[in-house]
Amino acid sequence: MIVINGCEPVAEHPKVDVYKFEKPAHFPEPTYTFRNNQVNEKGFKLGRRLFNDPSLSRDGSISCSSCHVQSHAFADIMLHPFSFGVEDREGKRNAPPLFNLAFQKEFFWDGGVTHLDFAPILAFESEIEMDLSFEEVVARISRSADYPALFKDAFGIEEVTGPYVLHALSQFMLMMLSADSKYDRYVQGDQQALNSLELKGLELFRQHCESCHQEPLFTDLSYRNNGVQRNITDLGRETVTEVPQDRAKFKVPSLRNIEVTSPYMHNARFETLKQVLDHYTEGVAEQVSIDPKVFASGKPVISLNAEEKEQIIAFLKTLTDPGFLTNPIFFNSND
Template identity: 90%
Template sequence: MVINGCESVAEHPKVDAYKFEKPAHFPEPTYTFRNNQVNEKGFKLGKRLFNDPFLSRDGSISCSSCHVQSHAFADIMLHPFSFGVEDREGKRNAPPLFNLAFQKEFFWDGGVTHLDFTPILAFESEIEMDLSFEEVVARINRSADYQTLFKDAFGIEEVTGPYVLHALSQFMLMMVSADSKYDRYIKGDPKALTSLELDGLQLFRQHCESCHQEPLFTDLNYRNNGAQRSITDLGRETVTERMQDRAKFKVPSLRNIEVTSPYMHNARFETLQQVLDHYSDGVTEQLTIDPKVFADGKPVIALTSEEKEKIIAFLKTLTDPGFLSNPIFFNNND
């Protein structure tokens, strides 16, 4: 439709910024959207909950205390391990949050199998928010403001636990990161990557992709990559109770890796150079060491300094500036 030589506004319907959209080059989501479709009111309610320190025992921290947007919703270098009430320090690095709709298990050890239930562990952890989920719901019910917001979002008169979790999931589900330089290259822009970055992509596919599979840049499996010099954290074994899972941790996505230092579950490395040096020279024999990184008495991934430089250049193309600065995630309590 054209009016006076100009296209009508009707030709360009408004994009719903609060509707989950699967990137075309991504796999199908695993999240059960049929039970919890994202909408603007639910998303904004989830954002408020995510940023509310009132939901910790002493009112000192919120989910966003350890999951900072500018760091891909990971923690900052100041806190290599997750921290909680009374400045209690955890034993693992808080992982980034994005592309959660495509994951089947959560946390470094995969101890939760549905996104809706992940906040409960943070609420009830003695080294994080240290508040029973029952009390979280009770506090919300004592707030007239929250009661109004939940009624508007879900049409309920009394707030119950499942609706609290659904609201938080709606906020986290929208954390989709899929518009990096790499993504533009994959979608058909041959000039999106430089020759150095393209060389890095080829080296990455040769040496790294068996564990960090495109497009999510993780195979969602659990592996022991030798990040612990001596094993003090049993990792996946704490969930499965199988010795063969000792010291295995979920393979993290490498998207936005440029801004999520420190690296590994134990925050052992501060730079990408140190990570690649570990794989080239630092992996040692352990009972459950992954054969993709150590076999026949030596590290598997042999890289020259030049090759490491190229891989790092490529890894930086996985940074998604639009995601890191998307204003819909800002903590403005709207």
């Protein structure tokens, strides 16, 4: 479409669809099965409403957003370092951040779910979280005054069913894309995006950290034991695979938005990034299934002095994506 400005035709800028999934140019191809569930505005907004709805917990006290807070990259906050649920029940793991989920094949710290569509079921049915059978979740949605019409409008269905509940939630979570930090602008050609301190930190990061936290997702999606448990009480990946070699291994988290996702590690052991680096340089000890990239030959593998730690921390803060943390499309709304 064109409009006339004086004598010259001027092309209008095409309207950007903020509810359409667009792969960041420097990211790998997504692994999510979009052929079965394309994101659209109505499905996304329905998923957003479900994500923020406390009536989908047994006593109506918590929602998904209770443990996944946008300003903290959809992670938990320091006030409750472990996931929590109905009747103030406390879990044993820190609720991880949610972003760039379209590029992952397994979910949760132990990888116990192998498709994003099924991830919410564990939260609904967990006794220490929402404590409600998924069957009852669907029933409550079906009995509500307005949800059935919203599902019909979004998916063209006459009856609310479990798969469409999960599709709506996935549409909301799939749009949690974080790819516009200072680092992203730098790797896409803006050589002024990082200062000298941050550039030195990037150099050190690539030397000491990238073998596990691979760019651009800043995780290799593997499972490793980094020695964060002094005494192993949480078996981690072994609970899923039943393989002893997987004992105390947990999914390598992305470091994107790490500045705002404290506390760190699955057991919320560290409050600061300096404590994390101190652990890797001084706190790792020999342990069953300890990862050889963090401990080998009787000592920690990573060696950093105080200045180098400051430089790496400066770089890690360039992974903060303010636009993602404040994007209004994620705000709780009943529209």
